[in-house]
Amino acid sequence: MNNNIILFAGRANPGLAKAIAQDLNIPLGNCTAQQFPDGEVTVQLQESVRQKSVFIVQSTSPPVNDHLMELLAFADACRRAAARQITAIIPYFGYARADKRHGCHEPITASMVAEIMQTVGIDRVITLDLHAPQIEGFFRIPVDSLSAVSILGETLRDRLPADVVVVSPDTGRVSMATDYAQILDTSVVVVHKQRQSGTQTQVTRIVGEVRDRPCLIIDDLISTGGTIAKTVDALLDAGARPEITVAVTHGLFIQDARQQLSHDSIQQILATDTISINAENWSQLQIVSVAPLIAQMIRKDE
Numbered sequence: 065m066n067n068n069i070i071l072f073a074g075r076a077n078p079g080l081a082k083a084i085a086q087d088l089n090i091p092l093g094n095c096t097a098q099q100f101p102d103g104e105v106t107v108q109l110q111e112s113v114r115q116k117s118v119f120i121v122q123s124t125s126p127p128v129n130d131h132l133m134e135l136l137a138f139a140d141a142c143r144r145a146a147a148r149q150i151t152a153i154i155p156y157f158g159y160a161r162a163d164k165r166h167g168c169h170e171p172i173t174a175s176m177v178a179e180i181m182q183t184v185g186i187d188r189v190i191t192l193d194l195h196a197p198q199i200e201g202f203f204r205i206p207v208d209s210l211s212a213v214s215i216l217g218e219t220l221r222d223r224l225p226a227d228v229v230v231v232s233p234d235t236g237r238v239s240m241a242t243d244y245a246q247i248l249d250t251s252v253v254v255v256h257k258q259r260q261s262g263t264q265t266q267v268t269r270i271v272g273e274v275r276d277r278p279c280l281i282i283d284d285l286i287s288t289g290g291t292i293a294k295t296v297d298a299l300l301d302a303g304a305r306p307e308i309t310v311a312v313t314h315g316l317f318i319q320d321a322r323q324q325l326s327h328d329s330i331q332q333i334l335a336t337d338t339i340s341i342n343a344e345n346w347s348q349l350q351i352v353s354v355a356p357l358i359a360q361m362i363r364k365d366e
């Protein structure tokens with residue numbers, strides 16, 4: 065591997081960063097990141113980045129603002145130390161759901177975050193399954209938007225019954241569901257939901273036939289687990305077989321998500337390592353690594 069490349073790990077994804085470095089057969093760059101007692105974040109690069117192509121692995125996952133700030137501090141340190149190019153690898157892009165205004169008194173925070181990243185000197189972004197693909201348009205720098213659908217779909221291919229249907233839990237995920245359905249050679253069902261608040265949604269109707277069929281519910285992310293839990297209830301009410309698999313790219317699993325998902329009908333949950341997940345004693349959950357996808361993208365720079 066080109067020795068003009070340095071890969072730094074922020075504190076959000078140490079495991080994923082290590083797996084990417086192993087795939088590339090390079091050591092991780094030496095650095096430290098820490099928080100002062102008042103909450104301020106600081107980082108220190110412990111090797112030269114002068115004229116090097118720097119990659120910083122940092123999801124802006126919870127604690128979102130701390131991880132975001134740490135990424136910005138990394139980028140600032142690299143720019144001031146004369147890095148040739150700074151690529152932020154943001155496997156999970158926090159604030160992606162704030163991609164539009166719902167009224168004239170709201171910010172578009174995803175756009176604001178993109179502006180700040182460019183201001184501190186980030187030259188390029190690599191990310192996965194953005195909540196809304198148009199977020200790429202908030203950047204003037206190149207954004208390589210990868211997808212975990214192929215890895216998750218291939219992992220599931222031999223595990224699911226032939227009559228499985230792919231369920232999109234809302235209209236925003238139909239395109240992703242169609243990609244899964246193509247890999248699994250099956251059809252798509254769409255659940256219409258209405259958002260009642262930032263945390264509450266209600267299923268209004270199901271478009272497509274689920275009676276006596278096992279279901280694969282897909283989504284870009286699970287946060288509190290509410291969307292999936294309600295989708296499972298709606299599918300069972302519509303006569304689906306109680307054989308449900310869930311596949312998501314980003315498993316935030318916050319609050320009581322694990323409890324919400326401990327439904328008898330959910331046989332397996334697949335999520336990737338874009339977010340560090342504590343899967344201890346959680347036999348339902350399988351983590352699939354996206355490290356090979358990201359490493360492949362970095363290799364293109366050689």
Ligand code: R5P
Binds near residue numbers: 161236263285286287
């Ligand atoms: C919504 O549009 C997203 O794609 C997810 O379905 C949603 O954000 C998941 O959140 P939760 O797990 O809290 O229902």
